[in-house]
Amino acid sequence: MTADIKEIFAEHKWLWLAVGVLIFAAGALAAIWLNAKNAEHIDAPVMEATVTDEASRKINESITEAQQRKNKLSEVVKSAKNNVMHNIADADDVCIADRWNGLLGRYRESRTSAGGL
Template sequence: MAANVKEIFAKHKWLWLAAALLIFAAGALAAIWLNARNAEHIDAPVMEATVTDEASRKIGESITEAQQRKNKLPEVVKNAKDNVMRDVADADDACIADRWNGILGRYRESRTPAGGI
């Protein structure tokens, strides 16, 4: 008396769970086996790898430089304010008016050749 598979699964419901777990485990092992790669045997084109490494290094340097500039900005603004206050403190009204007129003159000269743009 040979029992067929349908009758066995109908009689023992827990076999469905066991079969599902077995199929899942087999699929996981197959995925790991198919996706496993040995890094020593990957043949990446040398030129592309070199260019990518160089680009990554330059991007990293640019980010570092931008961060340093950002961190330095409050100090630069404070120093500029201190310099202006020191220069203005020693000047009288006529000197300040002369400086201001010079700045306005340079501004107007730079705008005139561009057609007022």
């Protein structure tokens, strides 16, 4: 009988490939089964799990706070625009000219102190 098997493999070389694939598949299935079986008994270290949970919580809080600040930004800009419009609406021409001259004066002073740059 062994002579028959040797002759079959000698005649059909592709059988070596088929046997190799079958052995590989059996090994892969055994590895998956053993890893799944051993995964039930994994105990995560308590300290590392606690630290990881705390870090995740802080990151989530930071993201939430940043989102809230971003949402408030449009309200702040709108409020500033309303304040400016209210201040200008109450001012007369002389007051606006005084403010404009003050801005120009500060601009000229900054240009002179920077050497014209």
